[in-house]
Amino acid sequence: MGLNCGIVGLPNVGKSTIFSALTSAPAEAANYPFCTIDPNVGIVDIPDKRLKMIAECIPPQKLIPASVEFVDIAGLVRGASKGEGLGNKFLANIREVGVIIHVVRCFEDPDVIHVENKIDPASDIETINLELALADLDTIEKRLQKTVKLVRANDAEAKKLLPILEKLKETLDGGKPARSLDFTDIEMELVKPLHLITMKKVLYVCNIDESALHEDNKYVLMVKEIADKEGARVVKICGQLEAEIAELETDEEKEEFLKDAGLEESGLSHLIHEGYAMLGLRTYFTAGEIEVRAWTFKDGDKAPQAAGVIHTDFEKGFIKAEVYHCNDLFELKTEANIKSKGKLRIEGKEYVVKDGDVMHFRFNV
Ligand SMILES: Nc1nc2c(ncn2[C@@H]2O[C@H](COP(=O)(O)OP(=O)(O)O)[C@@H](O)[C@H]2O)c(=O)[nH]1
Ligand SMILES: [Mg+2]
Known part of the structure; x- marks a missing residue:
C-alpha cells in the first residue's frame, strides 16, 4: 500500500x-x-507557509x-x-x-x-461505496473458502483468521465498510495482508x-x-x-x-x-545557506528513520541530531539566539521527531 x-x-x-x-x-x-x-x-x-518563514530567518539559495x-x-x-x-x-x-x-x-x-x-450525492456515494464493499466481499469469500479447508487440516494460522473473516463478511454484507470494525493489534496483523479497500x-x-x-x-x-x-x-x-x-x-x-x-x-x-x-505524514525541516527544505516522515518516526529520508547513510551512521522547533526560530529570529536561549537540543536515537522540528544530523559513514 x-x-x-x-x-x-x-x-x-x-x-x-x-x-x-x-x-x-x-x-x-x-x-x-x-x-x-x-x-x-x-x-x-x-x-x-513555514518554509518561507524559515527562509526569512536563514536566507537560502533555494x-x-x-x-x-x-x-x-x-x-x-x-x-x-x-x-x-x-x-x-x-x-x-x-x-x-x-x-x-x-x-x-x-x-x-x-x-x-x-x-x-440526477444530482444526488447520497445515491452517488452509495453507488461507489457499494462497489468497493462488493470488491472486498469478493476477496473475503475467496479467502474464506481457502481458510475453511485449512482449518479442517488443523492449520493454526487459519484458525485465527477464520473468525475475523466471518466478522468481515457479516459487516460487508450489512453494507458497512471494514474500517467500521474494531480490531486488536494482533487481529490487525492478519487483516492488513487482505488489502481491503474499505479498510x-x-x-x-x-x-x-x-x-x-x-x-x-x-x-x-x-x-x-x-x-x-x-x-x-x-x-x-x-x-x-x-x-x-x-x-x-x-x-x-x-x-x-x-x-x-x-x-x-x-x-x-x-x-x-x-x-x-x-496518510500519517509529518514534516521536518533542514535549513542552511544552500537550501531550506521540508522533508516528510511518518508520525512516530524516531530521529534515525527521519534522517534516513534524506539518505540511507544518515540512518545507518546516525550519531545524534541537533534539533529546535521552527516556532522558536520564528520568535527568536536567528539560530544564534536559539542557541543562546538554550532552545537547541541534542537528541539521540530514541528521539521521536515532531512536526515542525528543524534538524541537523550528525552521522558516520
Ligand atoms: N460547472 C462545473 N463544471 C465542472 C466542475 N468541475 C468539473 N466540471 C466539468 O465537468 C466535466 C467532467 O469533469 P472531469 O474532471 O473530466 O470529471 P471526471 O470524469 O470525474 O474526471 C468537465 O466538462 C468539467 O469541465 C465544477 O466545479 N463546476
Ligand atoms: Mg477523469
Whole structure:
C-alpha cells in the first residue's frame, strides 16, 4: 500500500479537473526520483507557509517543499465489482493507494452530464461505496473458502483468521465498510495482508460551484451528514475555480485571486493537507545557506528513520541530531539566539521527531 492518495468517484464528477489543478505546478523533478511514471500519477508540492518563514530567518539559495503523490483513478460505475467499465482494473488501482479521496458532484450544470441523470450525492456515494464493499466481499469469500479447508487440516494460522473473516463478511454484507470494525493489534496483523479497500480512510470532496463556497448547498449538507455518520472528513472544492487559480503564474496572483473570492486557503491546499495528514505524514525541516527544505516522515518516526529520508547513510551512521522547533526560530529570529536561549537540543536515537522540528544530523559513514 502506497503513501499516496487515490481520487475516486463516479464519471464526470470533476476528478480529473481537480487532479489537473493539483498537478498543474508539478513538483520539481529533482525533488522526486520517479516523476512521470504515469499520466494519472502526480507529485504534488505541500504548501507550507513555514518554509518561507524559515527562509526569512536563514536566507537560502533555494526553497524545497515536501511532496505527496495523488493518483487519478478512472471513474467507477455501478457494476464495477463485476467487471463493468474496466471495473477490475480500477479496483486494483484503488487497492494500491494509501487513502481514498472520494469526489462527489455537488454542483448543478445542465451542460455536464451526470451518469445517473440526477444530482444526488447520497445515491452517488452509495453507488461507489457499494462497489468497493462488493470488491472486498469478493476477496473475503475467496479467502474464506481457502481458510475453511485449512482449518479442517488443523492449520493454526487459519484458525485465527477464520473468525475475523466471518466478522468481515457479516459487516460487508450489512453494507458497512471494514474500517467500521474494531480490531486488536494482533487481529490487525492478519487483516492488513487482505488489502481491503474499505479498510482505507476516506476523505469526501464536494465539488461545488462558486455559490456554495461560503454557504453549503443542500448537496454539501447531504455529504456532510453521511461523512459524520462514518466519522469521515469533508473538504469543499470548486473544481472550476481551482482550475482557474492553477493557471495563474505567481503565488502573489494566486493569493490575490483567493482574497477576491473571500477565501483564506484554496480548497486544493486544504485537500493536500488533509490527504497528507490522513496518510500519517509529518514534516521536518533542514535549513542552511544552500537550501531550506521540508522533508516528510511518518508520525512516530524516531530521529534515525527521519534522517534516513534524506539518505540511507544518515540512518545507518546516525550519531545524534541537533534539533529546535521552527516556532522558536520564528520568535527568536536567528539560530544564534536559539542557541543562546538554550532552545537547541541534542537528541539521540530514541528521539521521536515532531512536526515542525528543524534538524541537523550528525552521522558516520
Ligand atoms: N460547472 C462545473 N463544471 C465542472 C466542475 N468541475 C468539473 N466540471 C466539468 O465537468 C466535466 C467532467 O469533469 P472531469 O474532471 O473530466 O470529471 P471526471 O470524469 O470525474 O474526471 C468537465 O466538462 C468539467 O469541465 C465544477 O466545479 N463546476
Ligand atoms: Mg477523469
